Amino acid sequence: MIRLVVANQRGGVGKTTAAVNYAWYLAARGRRTLLIDTDSQGSIGVMLNLKPKHYFSHFLVNKFHLDECTIQAGENFHVLCGNKETVQAESALAGAMVRELTLKVLLEPYEKQYDAVIIDVSPSINLLQTCAMVYARNVLIPVNMDLLSLNGANAAYDMIRLLNDLIRANITAVGLMPCQVDQRLSVTALVQQGLEKMSEMFQIPILPAIRTDQSVNKAFRARRPLLEYDPGSKAAQDYLAVFDQITTSILNQDQGHAQKQEATA
DSSP states (O other): OEEEEEOOSSSSSSHHHHHHHHHHHHHHTTOOEEEEEOOTTOHHHHHHTOOOSSOHHHHHTSOOOHHHHEEEEETTEEEEOOOTTHHHHHHHHTTOTTGGGHHHHHHGGGGGGOSEEEEEOOSSOOHHHHHHHHHHOEEEEEEESSHHHHHHHHHHHHHHHHHHHHHOOOOEEEEEEEESBOTTSHHHHHHHHHHHHHHHHHTOOBOOOOBOOHHHHHHHHTTSOHHHHOTTSHHHHHHHHHHHHHHHHHHHHHHHHHHHHHHHO
């Protein structure tokens, strides 16, 4: 099963665009896909023009059945939307025992319904981000071409290392994804140098770059995933290269874990 969190502690780096399009990519290839928005801004619902009856907070706090809270966004494509009530939902979790396992406990009973679960988290260190990383164990880190975005990527990886050290969460950063790349800008070279140092230091692969492309904004205004709206655009082609790579990586990793479990059984 494919489980992935898209995270960066800096906002505006293309997290939601990556999450939405990866979910659409998987669904279009026949994988039953659940996209979860744990951000109180509810950006995924806005981006796809979704108006569900119930939200992530109802599933998390009120223990509604997952099917009551998801909304279909396409064939094989279901979304669990976030809204402003997510903030109160996170507060309700603060006193729970073994709270880092909350999403794992809640989602595992529904996993037979899906082949993939993609989670978009807020651009800040919080409990829901921790829960998402512990559940998914795979993290994609988009990095916009500015130095604050690079700092946010480092902070996201620091969280991964902390969880692995403290609770042996076995979380992997599947890649650093450069976004909004324009080689004509001098800051691009600075950020790319920073990414190369981060990649070398922490052994995280640098994924194919997502080039600047007005089609991304046009797809957002049309309330559709870029890969559906303009699959021939340069950014769409870049995303496809990234998604092919991380899908192979996650599936190979899962196969390796399964073989280790069989060997120790």
